[in-house]
Amino acid sequence: MAKHHLDPNYLDPDYEPVVNHSGNTPFNEVLAARMQRRALLKGSVGAALASVMGFGLAACGSDDDNNDSGNGGSNEEAVTELGFRAVPVSSENRVVVPEGYTAKAFLPWGTPITGEYPAYRSDGTNTGADQEQQIGMHHDGMHFFPIDQKAGGNSSTEGLLVMNHEYINQDALHTEGATYVGGKRPSDEVRKEIAAHGVSVVHIKQDANGTWDIVFGSPFNRRITSGTPMDIRGPVRGYSKLHTRYSKDGTGTRGTINNCSMGPTPWGTYLTAEENWHLYFANSSDTQPREQVRHGIGDSSRYDWELAENTADEYIRFDLTPDAGSETEDYRNEANTFGYMVEIDPFTPDSRPQKRTALGRFGHEGVIFAPAEEGKPVVCYSGDDSRFEYIYKFVSAKPYYKATAGGYLLDEGTLYVARFNEDGSGDWLPLDLEDTDFAAKVAEAEGNMVGDITFDGFENQADVLLNTRLAADIAGATPMDRPEWGAVDPNTGEVYFTLTNNSNRGKEGFDGANAANPREPNDTGHIIRWTEAGNDHTATGFDWDIFVFAGGPGTETEVDGEVVVTLDDDNIFNSPDGLWFDYNGRLWIQTDGSDAPPYQNNMMLAANPRTRDIKRFFVGPVGCEVTGVVTPPDVKTMFVNIQHPEANWPNSNEPRPRDACVIVTRNDGGVIGA
Ligand code: FEO
Numbered sequence: 076m077a078k079h080h081l082d083p084n085y086l087d088p089d090y091e092p093v094v095n096h097s098g099n100t101p102f103n104e105v106l107a108a109r110m111q112r113r114a115l116l117k118g119s120v121g122a123a124l125a126s127v128m129g130f131g132l133a134a135c136g137s138d139d140d141n142n143d144s145g146n147g148g149s150n151e152e153a154v155t156e157l158g159f160r161a162v163p164v165s166s167e168n169r170v171v172v173p174e175g176y177t178a179k180a181f182l183p184w185g186t187p188i189t190g191e192y193p194a195y196r197s198d199g200t201n202t203g204a205d206q207e208q209q210i211g212m213h214h215d216g217m218h219f220f221p222i223d224q225k226a227g228g229n230s231s232t233e234g235l236l237v238m239n240h241e242y243i244n245q246d247a248l249h250t251e252g253a254t255y256v257g258g259k260r261p262s263d264e265v266r267k268e269i270a271a272h273g274v275s276v277v278h279i280k281q282d283a284n285g286t287w288d289i290v291f292g293s294p295f296n297r298r299i300t301s302g303t304p305m306d307i308r309g310p311v312r313g314y315s316k317l318h319t320r321y322s323k324d325g326t327g328t329r330g331t332i333n334n335c336s337m338g339p340t341p342w343g344t345y346l347t348a349e350e351n352w353h354l355y356f357a358n359s360s361d362t363q364p365r366e367q368v369r370h371g372i373g374d375s376s377r378y379d380w381e382l383a384e385n386t387a388d389e390y391i392r393f394d395l396t397p398d399a400g401s402e403t404e405d406y407r408n409e410a411n412t413f414g415y416m417v418e419i420d421p422f423t424p425d426s427r428p429q430k431r432t433a434l435g436r437f438g439h440e441g442v443i444f445a446p447a448e449e450g451k452p453v454v455c456y457s458g459d460d461s462r463f464e465y466i467y468k469f470v471s472a473k474p475y476y477k478a479t480a481g482g483y484l485l486d487e488g489t490l491y492v493a494r495f496n497e498d499g500s501g502d503w504l505p506l507d508l509e510d511t512d513f514a515a516k517v518a519e520a521e522g523n524m525v526g527d528i529t530f531d532g533f534e535n536q537a538d539v540l541l542n543t544r545l546a547a548d549i550a551g552a553t554p555m556d557r558p559e560w561g562a563v564d565p566n567t568g569e570v571y572f573t574l575t576n577n578s579n580r581g582k583e584g585f586d587g588a589n590a591a592n593p594r595e596p597n598d599t600g601h602i603i604r605w606t607e608a609g610n611d612h613t614a615t616g617f618d619w620d621i622f623v624f625a626g627g628p629g630t631e632t633e634v635d636g637e638v639v640v641t642l643d644d645d646n647i648f649n650s651p652d653g654l655w656f657d658y659n660g661r662l663w664i665q666t667d668g669s670d671a672p673p674y675q676n677n678m679m680l681a682a683n684p685r686t687r688d689i690k691r692f693f694v695g696p697v698g699c700e701v702t703g704v705v706t707p708p709d710v711k712t713m714f715v716n717i718q719h720p721e722a723n724w725p726n727s728n729e730p731r732p733r734d735a736c737v738i739v740t741r742n743d744g745g746v747i748g749a
Pocket residue numbers: 241335336350440460559652
């Protein structure tokens with residue numbers, strides 16, 4: 076049997092060990108959720124997200140069907156109304172969508188997309204080399220790039236669908252699950268597992284009948300895996316703590332691991348997040364350096380890749396235990412080349428992925444960019460999904476100019492971490508040794524315990540970024556209930572983040588509630604949102620409130636003493652995770668909870684951000700997580716990913732479950748959700 080067989084709902088306490096023992100709770104009392112009614116912000120409607128995406132919205136979906144709703148609401152409310160009938164909870168092993176909609180599986184694990192296009196074999200006998208040319212497993216974050224985006228177009232019928240493959244189900248991947256021979260893993264099993272991780276780039280096109288398919292032989296089709304060579308960029312590049320046998324000068328590494336969510340950049344590239352990368356490494360020495368301790372690296376790894384029979388360098392590197400040699404003769408520093416946001420240019424198939432270290436090193440769930448403005452810095456947000464970890468923001472040093480923008484903008488700038496104050500205000504705390512306040516806190520902390528770590532200072536800014544969590548502890552950030560995806564409202568600029576749950580909040584030995592995370596424990600999660608001061612994403616202050624508390628029937632969210640949402644059969648949900656604003660401004664919420672009643676299978680709901688109207692739109696098959704959603708610019712096709720289905724889905728006559736994308740369309744060809 077596979078070791079570390081993982082509960083998909085993170086119920087296994089070993090999956091995400093609590094490694095933040097910094098005690099950073101800024102409030103001593105349990106406070107009622109504090110909410111604040113904010114004035115409706117009138118932004119430049121539509122322009123915002125269009126600029127994030129790098130294409131115009133002139134020809135995008137407008138809600139023709141709902142323009143005359145006559146409810147007296149503002150235009151923003153009209154464009155974000157939910158025009159479908161909510162679907163009930165479901166425990167069936169199929170996808171459920173509203174009346175008038177159709178769902179169809181697409182690009183299941185094992186679909187050949189490149190090279191020799193090796194056919195998927197349902198008995199598990201595909202080789203590692205086959206898997207390197209096929210769609211990976213455990214689909215997660217995903218984005219659709221219009222094929223003509225670089226030329227300023229906004230095609231909704233042809234594009235590059237880029238998706239993450241977070242982890243694997245070894246039992247489905249191999250004929251007999253993971254095997255061991257004399258304590259070693261067969262090398263081709265390891266090769267296949269590494270190839271089933273990473274990212275797929277798939278050129279897809281809709282035919283005249285509206286059917287989507289892969290463009291066979293397209294030069295854009297590509298697999299990036301946990302073995303693909305990559306460059307390290309930004310302040311941590313070349314730092315001595317990244318020197319390895321593979322990259323003696325600390326400028327390169329191989330692979331990206333545990334890619335959860337993602338973010339498209341304003342210049343048409345894809346940033347993939349490295350989330351629970353720490354699980355893939357083993358360190359059996361008595362003591363570990365702080366850059367491993369603060370992430371919970373154990374003495375054995377999730378899939379034992381370091382135990383490959385052939386002892387190839389690309390496999391044994393997952394063992395961090397120092398041998399007698401020096402840092403350039405072993406892999407003691409290998410884990411320091413993971414934990415980053417990784418930039419992939421899907422339009423340049425031979426480009427090397429770039430690890431952007433200025434965005435920090437932690438358990439990156441994903442990233443979301445604020446609308447890019449000509450001549451202003453680029454701003455993006457990223458959550459660290461572990462219990463009691465933080466939310467971060469990066470502001471570039473150099474300004475954005477559409478004509479010249481590129482990944483270099485992500486190599487210089489300031490990384491901030493969020494502090495949510497009790498009064499509904501918030502502060503962005505810079506993690507920068509050149510900042511006087513931060514430098515003073517660092518000086519004060521030296522020689523003291525920070526959580527479990529005796530803090531002996533930072534060597535330089537590269538050291539700060541390598542140890543982002545520790546730096547954030549010292550800065551005084553607010554420990555959150557597992558920050559997952561973020562989203563920026565294209566109509567107002569407000570930033571939303573899901574806080575999926577926190578089983579340890581308030582338990583003995585752990586932080587209690589704070590205003591932004593007020594439940595002890597937080598079993599079902601909530602969604603927080605904020606507005607940057609002056610609606611300027613580079614601001615160092617913000618105002619926050621809670622958009623909705625997830626939970627069962629009757630769960631209330633109050634604003635100024637008034638109940639603004641009460642969940643009922645149409646919208647009960649738990650453990651919000653995926654979050655995305657479509658190009659019209661509807662908010663899509665995806666869940667990663669247990670399949671237990673009353674919620675049953677995981678689901679996706681749509682929300683109107685102005686009215687807080689929420690309706691269940693989609694329910695996935697048994698045992699899955701619904702994660703990853705995107706549409707082309709016209710919002711008439713929706714791609715939704717199904718991760719780790721439990722039973723034989725999508726094909727009931729195949730013996731193995733297959734992660735897959737689902738294409739949702741409206742039977743009358745209209746805008747999804749309208
Ligand atoms: Fe991979 Fe935090 O979900």
